[in-house]
Amino acid sequence: MDLSFPDDLRYADSHEYAGVEDDLVRIGISAYAIDQLGDIVFVELPEVGDTLTLGSSFGSVESVKAVEDMLSPVNGVVVKRNEAVLASPEQLQTDPYGEGWLLKVRVDDPSQLDSLMDAVAYAARLG
DSSP: OOOOOOTTOEEOTTSEEEEEETTEEEEEEOHHHHHHHOSEEEEEOOOTTOEEOTTSEEEEEEESSOEEEEEOSSOEEEEEEOHHHHHOTTHHHHOTTTTTOOEEEEESOGGGGGGSBOHHHHHHHHO
């Protein structure tokens, strides 16, 4: 897997990413997190209309190795979830930043993205 980190995204310590897309924020999990998990077999996501709270769990990803909670990088309301990933969790492994996105959220405060790491800082944190 390509462990690159797109420059147009912001990254949380817990390995979620957030990217601005029109007036929404697209949320997913980084290639590094997916690489650490191994083969992903199940993804649990909130429903459209659910509210996300910064730092709180919004779902989980299950692999053959472990089940990990995903933590929201922003406060906001889910306006779309990636049904294709729910049906075929392996999409996370093949294209985490494209077809493997998880949620699109209308954020309460876009400045919350400023507290997340840029790609260079995230890569440096991973060592």
